[in-house]
Amino acid sequence: MKKLLDDPAQAVDDSLRGFALAHADDVEVRFDPTFVLRAGGTPPGQVAVVSGGGSGHEPLHAGFVGPGMLDAAVPGAVFTSPTPDQVSAALQAADGGAGVLAIVKNYTGDVLNFETGVELVEAEGIEVASVLVNDDVAVEDSLFTAGRRGVAGTVAVEKIAGAAAARGDDLATVRALAERVAAGVRSMGVALTACTVPHVGRPGFELADDEVEIGIGIHGEPGRHRVTASGAHDITQRLLEPVVEDLGLTAGEQVLLFVNGMGGTPLSELYVVYGRAREMLAERGVEVTRSLVGSLVTSLEMQGASVTVLRLDAELTELWDAPVRTPALRW
Numbered sequence: 001m002k003k004l005l006d007d008p009a010q011a012v013d014d015s016l017r018g019f020a021l022a023h024a025d026d027v028e029v030r031f032d033p034t035f036v037l038r039a040g041g042t043p044p045g046q047v048a049v050v051s052g053g054g055s056g057h058e059p060l061h062a063g064f065v066g067p068g069m070l071d072a073a074v075p076g077a078v079f080t081s082p083t084p085d086q087v088s089a090a091l092q093a094a095d096g097g098a099g100v101l102a103i104v105k106n107y108t109g110d111v112l113n114f115e116t117g118v119e120l121v122e123a124e125g126i127e128v129a130s131v132l133v134n135d136d137v138a139v140e141d142s143l144f145t146a147g148r149r150g151v152a153g154t155v156a157v158e159k160i161a162g163a164a165a166a167r168g169d170d171l172a173t174v175r176a177l178a179e180r181v182a183a184g185v186r187s188m189g190v191a192l193t194a195c196t197v198p199h200v201g202r203p204g205f206e207l208a209d210d211e212v213e214i215g216i217g218i219h220g221e222p223g224r225h226r227v228t229a230s231g232a233h234d235i236t237q238r239l240l241e242p243v244v245e246d247l248g249l250t251a252g253e254q255v256l257l258f259v260n261g262m263g264g265t266p267l268s269e270l271y272v273v274y275g276r277a278r279e280m281l282a283e284r285g286v287e288v289t290r291s292l293v294g295s296l297v298t299s300l301e302m303q304g305a306s307v308t309v310l311r312l313d314a315e316l317t318e319l320w321d322a323p324v325r326t327p328a329l330r331w
Helices: 008-022 084-094 108-122 154-166 171-183 232-247 267-283 314-321
Strands: 027-030 035-038 048-055 072-078 100-105 128-133 185-191 211-214 225-228 254-261 287-294 304-311
Touching (some): 008 027, 008 035, 008 048, 035 084, 048 084, 084 108, 100 108, 100 171, 108 128, 128 154, 154 171, 154 304, 154 314, 171 185, 171 314, 185 232, 232 304, 254 267, 267 304, 287 314
Parallel strands (some): 048 072, 048 100
Antiparallel strands (some): 027 035, 035 072, 185 211, 211 225
């Protein structure tokens, strides 16, 4: 195993210390328990938006902390859920007096530990609402979850919920908007290679040189099937068609198209996938009015990509376009 690390057991803390130094204008990192907080905290009277999960998916979630998106993020160990005490500490620190929305990806550990953390904070008198993200159409159940997994669609949920909070919406409204996004976003991914968890020291699975795994999860979970490696057109089609079918998209609808890299794929290849997906949507009469391309929800150094489609309307488009300033996303 070759990685730019010292002690694999300290990889997350070492990374967070560097992250805090590099982005001191945007965030602060607290330890014992560990969480990332928006610099200056949540503005008084504004709903706070908090998310989190295992590390190894950077910039998700810490990279999305800042005005217009998250007010706090809770990083666990690599591919491991944060603990309830981390969650409760982050929720308490983020609260600006108007309640907190917790955005939770649908993995069993995340769900259970966020539930416990929320209960601890509610006992202190803080109002908390939760939204579950389960956008992965690849499988109904995996090694990590009951039901569909939460993957790259989480970015859209966090961005739009954060924009709603920033414009002054109350907790019930922010939650309802987040649920609308979660209901209207779908994703599917492919792995060309496996990733290596630092403290394990070997790849999480094996793929032959001529194989790819369709429907992979962001932890390297098995997908729908393995197929012989082919060109970008064929792979994009295998990813996009189940997404479009699951959403029930019809001609005339408007969408956000997000092509995400899994950590080891060049941006040039992601744009090839984006171009193919854009052509396929146009053939169906679906209009792409907003776009995002980049490695934002990764799986360490895995080579691969995912395709995410979000059904848009005027309000969701306005909230997507609203200003955001985070280490990983800003406009």
